[in-house]
Structure formats: structure tokens, C-alpha cells
Amino acid sequence: MRERVTATGEATRLADRKRRAGQRLMIGFAGPSVDEDLRKLVAEIQPAGFVLFGRNIEEPAQVRELNRELRSLLDPQHPGLIAVDQEGGRVQRVRAPATVWPTMRDVGHSDSLTAKISTAMAVELRAMGFNLNFAPVADVDSNPDNPVIGDRSFGRDPMKVAEHVVDFLQAHQQAGVIACAKHFPGHGDTHLDSHLSLPTVELDIPDLEHRELVPFKAAIAAGVGAVMTAHIVFPCWDEEVPATLSPRIIRDVLRGQLGYQGVVFSDDLEMKAVHGRWPIAESARRMTEATVDILLCCKEPTLQLEAFEALVRLQEDDAAMDRAFKDSLGRVHSLRERFFLRPPPQPPLADLAHPEHLALADEVTRRVHGAS
Secondary structure (H helix, E strand, C coil), rough: CCCCCCCCCCCCHHHHHHHHEEEEEEECCCCCCCHHHHHHHHHHHHHCCEEEEECCCCHHHHHHHHHHHHHCCCCCCCCCCCEEEECCCCEEECCCCCCCCCEEEHHHHHHHCCCHHHHHHHHHHCCCCCCCECEEECCCCCCCCHHHHHHHHCCCCHHHHHHHHHHHHHHHCCCEEEEEEEEECCCCCCCCCCCCCCCCCCCCCCHHHHCHHHHHHHHHHHHEEEEEECCCCEECECCCCHHHHHHHHHHHHHHCCCCCCCCEEEEEECCCEEECCCCCHHHHHHHHCCCEEEEECHHHHHHHHHHHHHHHHHHCCCHHHHHHHHHHHHHHHHHHHHHHHCCCCCCCCCHHHHHHHHHHHHHHHHHHHHCC
């Protein structure tokens, strides 16, 4: 672990800067349990929460206990966001003995089952201690050569995708799990994977407004709890940087044009689309100017601490950043108030792979593929 950020000036102000910096980070980690290094890191940065991946998951009881322990590491005045990517299909971190959900493409073709699938999925997530799901995918499957979206999308018709996105997010949130529409302003028309490289979408603004933005507009109107950015360059808005780093796209389009006032998450800062292309301090500054609220650092503790230090120093070096940080923390606080003040009771682990949930997953397969 690198050296801690040292005091520069009055101690209480440093404590405030560190608190604000930590609350703008969500972190992941390497294994299925909390080790001493993770404890020390969390004690230092006090992040807004954690995101789990397949590497953290062994079986449901272990996940439930892990999430309980993670929450216990954080200040109860800032209860942790405990997140996962549980989309269905090829992107679901928790699999058997939990329910294995169909692709959202199949759900999109199964007419009226989206809300039921979403509710059942949320019940299982809450049973394991999650309160935030980085789903639904609001991208339109507009490029058949797209290597990363494809069947993660509800389909190719923007209006149909919008309908399913709304059904999914409303059911999720009614069941007590915050939904996050991703990847704004749209990842569907890329031919590159932003995990591996920096894609560019060469579309005009009217094309984006009539296709890519349609599901996001619907999600915002339906009260989606969070939105995640795309590490993609859209030259019609900003030729220099991807959406995650762009005030023109996040501040001006998402917040200004579409009126979204909620929490914005970055996609993972360890993805090759951004990692190594800009110094972490510059990325943090640009994302703050863009009004991105929470930065995802999903695995590497060195990068997590570097991002934390950069966020602390941003406040030291630029007084104008104080207002931006306070605005972000205000949005995060409002999200917690909305979903955490009166949460529904935690379901039992016995609800995982409940017969009704398995029947729902099977019904999607039967409707779409005619399986017996």
C-alpha cells in the first residue's frame, strides 16, 4: 500500500476532503473473503461501497456473509452500496445454485415476462445482501458485429428496448434493489470492446437521439436510481475524450438535455479504454467536471489508492472542486435516503432458485426457443 495522504492545512478540512474523496469511489477486490490488506485499505479510504465479481463468489451463504462483513467496515452514517453485475445471460456473477437467468435478448422476445424476471432476480440479490445491480443494459443492439453488447440488450428496436428497460428497473426498485441503466449514451453500435480498447461511435446527433438515447430517456422518466457511463468516444459531441470523461456528454446531454439529477457511475477505470490513456489524476478531474459521481475501481488496490489520493488533492488544488464534490455527495445521499430508509425485509436464502423463479426462466426459453 502506498503512503497515506498527509495533512496540508487544518486537520478537520483534510478529514472532510478524505471523506468526500472516499465517498466518490466504489471498489472491488481479489478474493472471496475480507483479508487484512482490504481492511486497511477500506479503513483508509472509506469508499461509498463495493462491487463483487465471480472471483468473490463461492456460494450464496458465503456471499451473504461477505456482504454483511463489507457493510460492517463502513461508517453506518454512510451505508455501503453493495453492487453486482447480474444482467442475465453471459453477464451474471452469481450462478447455480442461484437461478441462472436467460439473456435479456430472450427476455425481450418473451413479451410480458420482464417485470417478473426482474422481481425474482431482485429477491435473490437481496437475499445475498446486494442493494445495487448494474443493470439493466439500456443499449440498443444496433450493430451485429458488436463484441460486447449483443444479447445483453433487450433488442434492436429502441422503443421496445425502452419498454423492457422501464419494466426491469421499476420491478427491481420496487423489490428494493437500485437499478442502474448502462452504458450512457449507448454502447450498442460499437465494433470494439471497451474492456480492451477505446471505441468510437461515428453517428450524428439526430441518429443518437432517435435510437441510442431513447431507452435512457425512458429510464430517467421512470425514476431509475443510477446511470453508468460508457468509455466510448462520440465525436459529434466530443472528439477528445470518451463519455465518462466528457462534460459535454454527461453534464450537458445527460443532466442538461435529458434532465437526469441522480447518481452517475463511471464504468470500471481499469478498462483499457481509459486505463493508461490518461493519468488517474487527470481522469478524476475530468470526471468531476463531467459530474460523474462515483468512480469504479474494480480490482487493483494500487489504482484505488491512487484514485483516492487524486480526489483528495483535487479539492486541495482547486477551490471550485468543493462545490462539485458536495453536489456529488448530495446526489449519493439522496440515493441512500430513497432506498435505504425503509428497506423491505431481507429475503431468506431459500428464495434462491425458488421453484417459481426456475419456472420463469424456463418459460422464457420455451416462449423464445420452443424448448419443452
